[in-house]
Amino acid sequence: MKDGPDISRIAALIGDPARASILTALLSGRAPSAGELACEAGIAPATASGHLAQLTEAGLIWPHKQGRHRYFALAGDEVASALETLSGLAAAKGHLRSRPGPRDAALREIRVCYDHMAGARAVAIFDSLAARGYLTVTREDVAPTDRGAAFFAGLGIPLPRTGPGRRPLCRACLDWSERRSHLAGALGAALLTRCLEADWLRRPARGRHLHLTPAGAQALAEAFPT
Amino acid sequence: MKDGPDISRIAALIGDPARASILTALLSGRAPSAGELACEAGIAPATASGHLAQLTEAGLIWPHKQGRHRYFALAGDEVASALETLSGLAAAKGHLRSRPGPRDAALREIRVCYDHMAGARAVAIFDSLAARGYLTVTREDVAPTDRGAAFFAGLGIPLPRTGPGRRPLCRACLDWSERRSHLAGALGAALLTRCLEADWLRRPARGRHLHLTPAGAQALAEAFPT
DNA sequence: GAAACCCTTCGGTCGGGGCCGAAACACCGG
DNA sequence: CCGGTGTTTCGGCCCCGACCGAAGGGTTTC
Numbered sequence: 001m002k003d004g005p006d007i008s009r010i011a012a013l014i015g016d017p018a019r020a021s022i023l024t025a026l027l028s029g030r031a032p033s034a035g036e037l038a039c040e041a042g043i044a045p046a047t048a049s050g051h052l053a054q055l056t057e058a059g060l061i062w063p064h065k066q067g068r069h070r071y072f073a074l075a076g077d078e079v080a081s082a083l084e085t086l087s088g089l090a091a092a093k094g095h096l097r098s099r100p101g102p103r104d105a106a107l108r109e110i111r112v113c114y115d116h117m118a119g120a121r122a123v124a125i126f127d128s129l130a131a132r133g134y135l136t137v138t139r140e141d142v143a144p145t146d147r148g149a150a151f152f153a154g155l156g157i158p159l160p161r162t163g164p165g166r167r168p169l170c171r172a173c174l175d176w177s178e179r180r181s182h183l184a185g186a187l188g189a190a191l192l193t194r195c196l197e198a199d200w201l202r203r204p205a206r207g208r209h210l211h212l213t214p215a216g217a218q219a220l221a222e223a224f225p226t
Numbered sequence: 227m228k229d230g231p232d233i234s235r236i237a238a239l240i241g242d243p244a245r246a247s248i249l250t251a252l253l254s255g256r257a258p259s260a261g262e263l264a265c266e267a268g269i270a271p272a273t274a275s276g277h278l279a280q281l282t283e284a285g286l287i288w289p290h291k292q293g294r295h296r297y298f299a300l301a302g303d304e305v306a307s308a309l310e311t312l313s314g315l316a317a318a319k320g321h322l323r324s325r326p327g328p329r330d331a332a333l334r335e336i337r338v339c340y341d342h343m344a345g346a347r348a349v350a351i352f353d354s355l356a357a358r359g360y361l362t363v364t365r366e367d368v369a370p371t372d373r374g375a376a377f378f379a380g381l382g383i384p385l386p387r388t389g390p391g392r393r394p395l396c397r398a399c400l401d402w403s404e405r406r407s408h409l410a411g412a413l414g415a416a417l418l419t420r421c422l423e424a425d426w427l428r429r430p431a432r433g434r435h436l437h438l439t440p441a442g443a444q445a446l447a448e449a450f451p452t
Numbered sequence: 453g454a455a456a457c458c459c460t461t462c463g464g465t466c467g468g469g470g471c472c473g474a475a476a477c478a479c480c481g482g
Numbered sequence: 483c484c485g486g487t488g489t490t491t492c493g494g495c496c497c498c499g500a501c502c503g504a505a506g507g508g509t510t511t512c
Contacts, residue, residue, distance in 0.1 A: 006316055007246050007249075007250065007309065007312045007313050007316050008240065008241055008242060008243045008245075008246035008247075009241075009316065010312060010315055010316045010319065011237045011238075011240035011241035011246065011312055012237075012242070013241070014233065014234065014237035014241070015234055015235075015237035015239070015240070015241035016234060016238070017234045020233050020234035020237065021234075023233075024233065058319060059319040060319070075319075078314070078315055078318055079315065081311065082311050082312060082314075082315045083233065085307065085308050086233045086236060086237055086308055086312075087233050088304070088308075089236055089304055089305065089308045090232055090233050090235065090236045092304055093236070093284060093286070
């Protein structure tokens with residue numbers, strides 16, 4: 001009914017919570033893969049694929065295919081500036097993210113992030129590893145030390161193989177509830193797998209929750225002292 | 227899933243076509259009533275009322291009650307700037323409004339706007355009135371001259387009464403298809419009523435279209451020469 | 453007080469679109 | 483050629499929310 005550019009089409013794209021999560025994740029300047037973005041938004045890869053297709057077709061993001069992966073970045077600074085302007089407006093009007101609810105508390109404690117652990121407990125594990133010299137943590141990179149490799153072997157986790165075309169061994173993933181890093185990458189995935197297999201953690205049929213068993217609480221406290 | 231302001235809530239508000247129409251209408255700086263905004267967005271008053279409540283609660287617009295009417299304005303320049311930024315982004319990405327279709331052409335020629343005429347024909351009438359000195363048009367106001375009053379009386383349209391609490395006699399309404407003003411207000415409404423009653427125009431049961439009868443085409447051409 | 457007018461609330465309908473699981477498709481390494 | 487992995491397509495479910503008609507407050511004019 002109005003002339004001019006169709007403001008509602010683009011606003012509707014940003015208006016979906018999952019797509020907004022994707023866009024704000026891209027606002028950091030990184031170029032994550034489709035799967036990582038799905039994890040970030042808390043949705044299944046299939047759903048994320050649909051969202052990414054919409055955003056790509058609208059010209060808001062640019063895909064960059066490389067091997068099996070597809071990495072995404074914001075299409076330009078015009079997009080970034082529009083997102084920032086909206087953020088400023090939202091902040092000015094006092095519309096903050098959902099305040100913590102009852103089940104939100106459990107999520108903040110421990111949950112699945114893609115294929116590794118996240119939440120307060122995961123951050124504590126990361127800190128413990130770093131404090132005892134099992135990980136070398138730089139601004140850009142995370143790697144296990146020799147002593148760290150031995151420590152993981154003692155937990156029944158041999159270091160996953162590394163190489164070109166394979167998944168990075170370690171990554172630092174920013175935890176949204178803690179605003180600090182937890183362990184991601186192939187090693188983070190192996191750690192979660194080990195915890196599930198040892199029945200330290202159980203994952204419900206649905207959702208991102210993780211249930212910490214009593215045995216798991218004790219084992220994790222011993223393995224990762226503060 | 228992310229911290230920070232909830233960008234998606236506000237974007238979702240702007241993302242609905244009806245609400246976007248309302249907001250862009252307010253972007254002109256006018257303060258239309260709820261009914262006018264409903265007309266602008268092409269929705270029923272009941273629906274518009276719901277949208278306006280949402281926008282008000284979100285702090286994007288400010289209501290101003292006056293008598294039976296409720297007028298609305300944008301809540302501030304932050305809102306306006308966010309809308310403009312989105313417009314710019316939409317334009318840059320080539321997302322224009324629906325391209326003119328077959329029935330869109332008819333709408334651009336002549337249509338109903340609330341309770342008066344709009345479109346190319348309505349703009350031509352407005353220009354004709356102004357050119358012949360029947361209307362005094364200032365930047366802020368429109369008013370009929372004495373000669374204009376006589377002219378309208380000759381058409382069978384006595385000047386509607388004016389006064390406090392009553393509808394403004396004349397208003398200039400910006401035409402979206404022509405980007406110029408047409409005659410609104412009580413006088414504009416009376417003109418449309420006269421045209422319908424003289425069977426110069428017919429309005430279908432639904433939609434904003436107006437059908438110009440042959441007699442109407444002749445009568446309007448005589449009454450409002452270019 | 454009655455009537456006209458503007459706006460809102462309420463109930464109910466309905467369509468769009470987000471979501472997931474499963475399967476198909478691409479790509480890599482062996 | 484064959485598993486492992488990342489991504490997309492497909493089919494179907496389901497819920498949110500936009501929409502309208504009708505009825506109910508408020509307000510102004512006669």
